[in-house]
Amino acid sequence: MCLAVPVKIVSLDKKKKTGVGEIGGLKREVRLDFLPDVHPGDYVLMHAGFGIEKIKAEEAKETLELLKEMERL
Amino acid sequence: MKYLREFQDSRITKSLRDKIFRVSGDLPFAVRIMEVCGTHTMNIGKHGLREIIPDNVSLISGPGCPVCVTGEKYIDSAVNLAEREDVIIATFGDMLKVPGAGGRSLKEYPSGKVLTVYSPMDALKAAVENPSRKVVFLGVGFETTAPLAGRVVQAAKEEGLVNFFCFSAHKLIPPALKVLAEDEESDINGFLLPGHVSSVIGVRGYDDLNIAGAVAGFEPADILMGILEILKQIRVREKKVKNCYRRAVSSEGNSFMKAVIKDVFEVVPVLWRGLGKIPSSGLKIGKKYEKYDAQKMLNIPDVDSPGETKNNCCLCGEVLKGKIRPDECSLFDSVCTLENPSGPCMVSSEGACSAYYRYER
Numbered sequence: 001m002c003l004a005v006p007v008k009i010v011s012l013d014k015k016k017k018t019g020v021g022e023i024g025g026l027k028r029e030v031r032l033d034f035l036p037d038v039h040p041g042d043y044v045l046m047h048a049g050f051g052i053e054k055i056k057a058e059e060a061k062e063t064l065e066l067l068k069e070m071e072r073l
Numbered sequence: 074m075k076y077l078r079e080f081q082d083s084r085i086t087k088s089l090r091d092k093i094f095r096v097s098g099d100l101p102f103a104v105r106i107m108e109v110c111g112t113h114t115m116n117i118g119k120h121g122l123r124e125i126i127p128d129n130v131s132l133i134s135g136p137g138c139p140v141c142v143t144g145e146k147y148i149d150s151a152v153n154l155a156e157r158e159d160v161i162i163a164t165f166g167d168m169l170k171v172p173g174a175g176g177r178s179l180k181e182y183p184s185g186k187v188l189t190v191y192s193p194m195d196a197l198k199a200a201v202e203n204p205s206r207k208v209v210f211l212g213v214g215f216e217t218t219a220p221l222a223g224r225v226v227q228a229a230k231e232e233g234l235v236n237f238f239c240f241s242a243h244k245l246i247p248p249a250l251k252v253l254a255e256d257e258e259s260d261i262n263g264f265l266l267p268g269h270v271s272s273v274i275g276v277r278g279y280d281d282l283n284i285a286g287a288v289a290g291f292e293p294a295d296i297l298m299g300i301l302e303i304l305k306q307i308r309v310r311e312k313k314v315k316n317c318y319r320r321a322v323s324s325e326g327n328s329f330m331k332a333v334i335k336d337v338f339e340v341v342p343v344l345w346r347g348l349g350k351i352p353s354s355g356l357k358i359g360k361k362y363e364k365y366d367a368q369k370m371l372n373i374p375d376v377d378s379p380g381e382t383k384n385n386c387c388l389c390g391e392v393l394k395g396k397i398r399p400d401e402c403s404l405f406d407s408v409c410t411l412e413n414p415s416g417p418c419m420v421s422s423e424g425a426c427s428a429y430y431r432y433e434r
Contacts, residue, residue: 001139001167001423002217002269003112006077031194033224034329045272045321048165049192050221052330053272053321060076060320064085067294071088 004045006055009038021046076320080292089297090125096304097127105131105260106303107253107395109246110267111138111423112291118432120293126300133259133395134425136249137267139214139242140167141393141417141424142345146376147242148173154209154240154371155182161203162187163196164211170420193225200229200237209367212241216273219243219356220330223337226358226365238367241357242376243338246270247279248354249345254284259395263303265289265296268318275326279314290318337362344377346417347390387416392425399429406434 007021007030019038021030023046031050032038044051079085097104108114114134117123123132136142148171155162162179166189169180179187188208190196196210212222222239229237246267253259263285271278271288279286285306289299298317306313316322334356343355355377358366367373387409388402399405399418409415411430418424 001111001165001214001421002267003423004217004269004272031192031224034220034327034333036329045269047217047269048221049194050224052217052269053327056320057076063298063317063319064076064079067085067089067298070092071084 002047004047004052006043007046009040009042009044011040012038019051021051077292080290080294082294086293086297089294089301093130093297093301093304094127096301096308097130099308100129100304103129103131104262104304104307105133105395106263106265106300107133107135107259107261108265109135109137109250110265110270111141111421112269113137113265113267113289113296114425114428115423116291116293116296118428120296121432122293122296123433130300130304132265132300133261134392134428135253135261135264135395136345136348136393138418138421138423138425139218139244140171140421141389142244142347143168143171143213143242143417144344144346144376145174146344146378148178149175150373150376151179151211151240152177154367154373155179155187159205159207160371161185161199161206161208162211163190163199163208164188165190165213167421167423168211168213170414171417172415193222197225197228197234197237200234201232204236207236207238207371209238209240209371212239212243214243215246215267215270216278216330216334217269219338220273220333223333226337226362227333229365230362235364238365238370239358240367240373241338242343243356244343244345245340245354245356247274247282248351249348250279250282250284252348252351253394254282256394261395262307263287265299265303266314268295268321271316271318271322271326273326273330276314276316276322276324278326282314283312284314285312286314287317288314288322290321342377344379345393347393350377350379389416389418389426392418399426400434402426406430
């Protein structure tokens with residue numbers, strides 16, 4: 001039930017605290033009450049219509065580098 | 074998402090598996106790791122992860138599915154509410170098929186009476202569209218979901234709605250972990266911690282617990298990384314919570330979501346199916362928003378008093394504590410099936426029995 005899916009934010013309506021998110025080619029409204037610092041192009045995790053966390057691409061990259069490093073050991 | 078696919082890369086998962094074998098080979102005893110998130114339960118089954126890990130490491134499903142830990146009295150009260158002419162129930166779909174103590178469930182009602190919603194916002198919309206009816210949102214979920222319901226309650230107040238109510242059975246994960254960690258019969262050595270609950274409460278949300286644990290994401294590499302980290306801690310007898318899902322979880326969590334929980338809810342002891350009453354583990358609507366509290370405004374009796382009625386020998390309670398595997402329940406795959414479930418762990422798509430039935434039978 002805590003399922004959350006990554007959506008790409010394509011536009012924002014700051015006044016309404018919403019954005020339009022793209023997921024698998026489909027567009028849908030995402031509430032951004034909990035993520036005031038999101039910009040178009042960011043990926044957020046969406047849970048039941050609300051963005052709950054911004055996905056940090058830098059961290060994803062670092063984790064993967066660490067895992068690839070481990071592969072060589 | 075640019076990097077997502079790589080967390081499914083078989084080269085990476087294979088090297089993680091090799092490491093898991095190496096570390097578990099150093100352990101002189103069998104290890105039990107509990108996952109406390111329905112999405113972990115589902116993905117462990119779906120990707121066949123139980124098959125690829127060493128024999129001395131067991132993955133046990135814990136109380137990670139909110140619908141599964143909701144008490145029968147809550148379900149009965151929701152059904153009673155649905156009987157009222159002036160009420161429309163709005164709920165996540167997973168709740169529909171769960172039978173209460175009397176065997177009745179919300180699926181018996183037409184869709185205009187019991188509305189399946191994707192988001193709590195849809196429940197608010199239903200209240201606006203049906204001013205002559207009372208719309209009751211069934212607030213079931215953990216820290217990930219409670220702030221959403223909380224935000225909607227705030228919005229109802231801001232918009233001056235008088236016909237929207239939340240019947241809150243929201244629960245908190247860390248107090249349940251504490252009970253399980255201290256339960257000798259469950260005998261859990263480490264916990265795979267829920268990724269999206271952790272996005273909200275942060276790694277620091279587990280500060281008060283003395284457990285070996287890893288916060289993990291949901292791709293195969295994420296889950297294996299978590300298992301490896303827990304085994305490493307067990308090997309050196311260490312107990313700490315490590316963040317293996319850094320792309321979505323910070324140390325402090327989401328302060329906006331935590332603030333909504335604090336503003337709208339009050340922390341109270343509540344009843345968990347299978348685990349009994351756990352202190353400070355539930356969220357009821359607080360005084361500030363009592364006009365939106367279904368329990369208070371619609372006179373719903375206490376649903377958290379102990380004395381659970383046993384529904385037809387269903388052993389969901391034992392499954393939720395990790396004391397038995399789903400296939401050790403005598404109803405499993407005989408009386409209780411996906412098509413005709415007896416208990417919540419089979420009803421909910423992320424329940425342990427449902428995942429076991431689909432992937433590991």
